[in-house]
Amino acid sequence: MLRIDVISGALLAIFALLLHFVLIPLQVESADGGPVALSPSLFCHITAFLLLILSISLVITGIREQNPALLSLQSREFRSALVRGSVAVLLSALYIAAIGILGYFTSTIVFMAVFLYFAGVRSWKGGLLFLAMIIPFIYLLFVKALKVILPSGLWF
């Protein structure tokens, strides 16, 4: 069993250090010789420092806490939620990738069907009714009323 706050704090502290020593020097110019207030990296360093301090504080409070939130990879419920959440994120990424290839409406029809199944809908009539309502609604609202040009892709 791992304490969630300790892990979160430690990861954020590593990120803050990474920002300070790697990302800010690489990605942000510093004002050499000029007034410190003109330096584009000033505020970046201040926020990274604040993040470091707060992350360490989170680690300390996480260690001290008497009744901590625990990360239990053995818990079936936790694993199931983690898997379902990760699958949903992955499917959403595939959906966006498909928008660029198949077009918005084709990919929406395909992925809405997938998501309905994933959410527990087993009635094909319910699924069809859902699609028959949502697709025309989006078309009328965004394409016709708001004049948004949605990606057309391979088909339409």
Added chain:
Amino acid sequence: MDTFITSFSLFFQLPVFLATFFGVALGVVLGSIPGLTATMAIALIVPMTFSLSPIVSIGMLIGAYKGGCFGGSIPAILLNTPGTPAAAATSLDGHQLAKKGKGFKALRVALFSSVLADSFSDIVLILVAPPLALIALKMGPPEMTGLVVFSLLIITAVAGKSLTKGLIAGVLGLMVGIIGLDPIMASRRFGFGFTQLDEGISLMPMLIGLFALSEFFINIEKTRKKKKARLFEITTDVKQARLSGAEKIACGKIIGLASCIGTILGAIPGIGPSIAAFASYAQAKKLSKNPEEFGHGAIEGVAAAEAGNNAVAGANLIPLLTLGIPGDVGAALLLGAFMIQGLHPGPLLFQNNLDIIYAIFMSLLLANFFNFLIGRQYIKIASKVANIPTHYIFPAVLAFCLVGSYGFNQSLFDVWMALLFGTFGYILRKNGFPVAPLLIAFILEPILETSFRQSLLMSQGSPLIFFTHPISCAFLVLSIVGIFITIRSKKKHGKMHLVEEG
């Protein structure tokens, strides 16, 4: 006088009335579905406002905000599942009344209390905002820095259960706000080779990702496990739902008190409707002639919670419109919508666009009127609409999120950003970090960084400038006091919790 005439011509247009009506209706319906909050209603509506004029779109969003606040009370009363976190206090007595067959009566009282308290706070906003904006105009960079630091600290301190996690979320929001061109030197920061990031992270994908997509991921985790809950069916007989003379007097007093509490608390950045609802409920219990009925179906309890909760809606716009500082996440979303329309709330808006401000004031009052009209009819069918299964709702939410994040810039890059922030928000929320401070800090970052660096330029690099200017110093001292009080109250609350568990 010319300003008034212009604002009337801006306001008295059919699209403004239709959009406000549509916004209220959508807010009430979405707010009444458990799992869909008023915040999510606004996040889903914002993409629909891209091509609308500022008054039309602001009217629609304000309508959704107000409608969503009231809509949350419906499942709180009928299902004991608050549609919005702020409606939790309403469920204490509202659901007990529904169990006794008085659900319709509770819903009617919730509606009257919401609309009356909301109208009261709107009138306070209209009276207080213009003089406050005049004072705000006189503030220089050090004062602005002090004010933003104060607001951010208060907002992050009260958001979520842990002070440290709220502050971390705020700092992460500042970091996201840094991405893009430097506000003073115009050099690139954290571009990672993407030219799309030169203007910074777009607000729309971030907003949709953090609030709507992360909610989608959290809900899809459990949709298969959920058993279908049935709401209490209600008899819509108006005669049965009428209040007695004594109840009318008692509720009237409570609504007046709760409106004042909600308005005062709502004007302070960070104090959201949940705190106002519970504070009003506690005060009403103290003042009531029958305090023992509270928690067992007291109609005054419903009136207090709903009036306190909804009085925040108007008052929250006081810091937003006068200082450009959103009081809570709903106001932050409204601020985002203002910015998308090219309007920057703050004292300068009062100086340069007073006609728009007056038109917004009028649309606030119009939204209350529509809230009453729509709410009165909707509560009769609410038990049917609020029963729509969530496994149909959330896939639809995803489709709207993606098309909404694409719509503003018509770029797939923004859709990927929405997914990135959705995943980020999901991870943060799963680990107990609130996401509201992240968005508010992101919005306030340009003001904070610019005023902070301008102050340092004025003082030739000395940070003492923040302590030598009285207003700035007062804000910083208030920030420290605020944090100290929050730490103490959270410790006290934690100890009470341990004792209760023990």
